[in-house]
Amino acid sequence: MHWRAKFASWGCLVVAIALLSLGATQSRKIKPWLFGCSVGALCLGVSQRTTVKQLGEILKDTDEASRLNFKAWISQQTAPNQQLSITVPALTADWQPENLINNPIEYIQKKQKHVALVGGTGDGKSTFTQYLSSKIGGSVVVYDSDSKPDDWAWLDQLNVIGRKGDFAAINQAMGDDLKVLQELVQLRGDRGDSVLSGRERFLIAEEFPILVDECDNAATWIKRLAKRGRRYKQFICCLAQNDTAENFGLAGDKETLYSCFVLVRLGSFGVSYAKTKLKDERLSQWLKLGGKKRFMVDDMPCELDLSGWGVVSTSPQLPQVTEPTPQLLNEFEQAIIDAGDRLQGEIIKARYLQQNVRLFGNITADEIRILFQVLADKGIGETVGEGDRLGWRL
Known part of the structure; x- marks a missing residue:
């Protein structure tokens, strides 16, 4: 029709x-007739041109729709996400990783390596370091520009260097370490x-990225002690809020960080490492549900509850460690109990916690039900129902 109208x-x-x-060229009598026929033919041609234009637009729309439908069909036939699905095994209440470490001190001593401790604010870096220093052996020296008087109460206070932001003292002491x-x-x-x-020492450097910026000797200190200190029983522990080599003053020397140090990743850093580096979603969930007591030591999960740990003597001796209480709860479990107290015996469902308690905003319903069962x-309390209808009440 399009071509016929165009031809017409x-x-x-x-x-x-x-x-x-x-x-x-004709006589005057015939001219009006010829002129009228010419005008009629011209009007008919204009009408046909309008028809050609309309049919062209229809053909263009039809062609565009055909191409879109073809693309959709190709996408449906070739897209892998239409054909594949991945199932992550459910995390049961009694699931434990196969290579779980219960004694990180024994692991570190067996490896005979230094320690690089990574964690964010509130992840327990200082608590873990204090516990480590009380167990690792040797003379302990701490470089901490932000320490309070009671942070290292069991140590000889002459070995706590840099209080009140005295970076000059830390820089001088690090230079002395290199001489030693x-x-x-x-x-x-x-x-x-x-x-x-009798010359064994354990040197702790808190917030090491700051020391690198403020102390000229810091970068040389970590490089030389990392590579040679182990042979001479001079072990170091460096703390940072990121596990990049640059944060530990080892820019361009990532191999030293991974070969000379045991990397301890606390909090979200351990969860992220398990999920993105180890590709283990179930381990990531296990770490998340354990709060501060679960973390990663190198490529292995560790569980150590330090919530009951504390110093009961202010003398410069190694601290006495109190035994953990029988019913220690992580922050998720405590939040559920608090909700139970508020609701006075009502059944709590996973959706309620997701909508009303900010802590559970990024926790799946299945993970919350596992916490119900753990409690x-x-x-x-007690669980009520089963499956996706499982609830809990105090």
């Missing part, structure tokens, strides 16, 4: 021109390993 329009135009040309290392190299070369007995197993 051009034909009418040719006929109109031909009739006008013919009328120029060089002296031990000379002594061991002359008299053997026996000279190291019930501890003898706190």
Whole structure:
């Protein structure tokens, strides 16, 4: 139809021109007739051109719709997400990782490596470091520009350096550490390993990225002690809020960080490492549900509850460690109990916690139901219902 209308329009135009040309050579009596036929042919041609335009628009729309439908069909036939699905195993209440570490101190001592501790504010970096320093052995020296008087109460306070932002004292002490290392190299070369007995030290550097910025000796300190300190029983522990080599003053030397240090990742850093690096969604959930007591040590999960740990003596001796209480609860479990107190015996469902308690905003309903079961197993409250209708009440 499109081509016929197009042909007819051009034909009418040719006929109109031909009739006008013919009328120029005819008698006056015939000219009006020829002129009228020419005008009629021209009007018919204009009408056909309108038809051609309309049919062209219809054909264009039809062609566009055809191409879109073809693209949709191709996408449906070739898109892998239309054909595949991934199932993540459910995390049961009694699930435990196969390579779980219960004693990180024993692991660190066995590896004979330094410690790089990574965690955000409130993840328990200082608590873990204080516990580590009380167990690792040797003379403990702390570089902490923000420490309070009671943070390291069991240590000789002369070994807590840098209080009140005294970075000059930290820089001087780090320079002295490098001299001590060089002296031990000379002594061991002359008299053997026996000279190291009683000279073991454990050096703790809090918020190491700040020390790198403020202390000229910090970058050299970590590089030399990381590579040579282990042989001479000079172990270091550095704390940061990111696990990049740059944060530990080892820019361009990532290999030293991973070969000379045990990396301890607390809080969200451990969860993220399990999920993105180890590709283990179930381990990531397990870490998240455990709060501060669960973290990653190198590529292995660790569970150590330090919530009952504390110093009961202010003398410069190693602290006495109190035994954890029988019913220690993480922040998620405590939040559920608090909700139970508010609702006075009503059944709490996962949706209620997701909508009314901010802590559970990013927790799935299945994970919350696992927490319900965990609390019930501890003898706190009871579960009601089963499956996706499982609830809990105090």
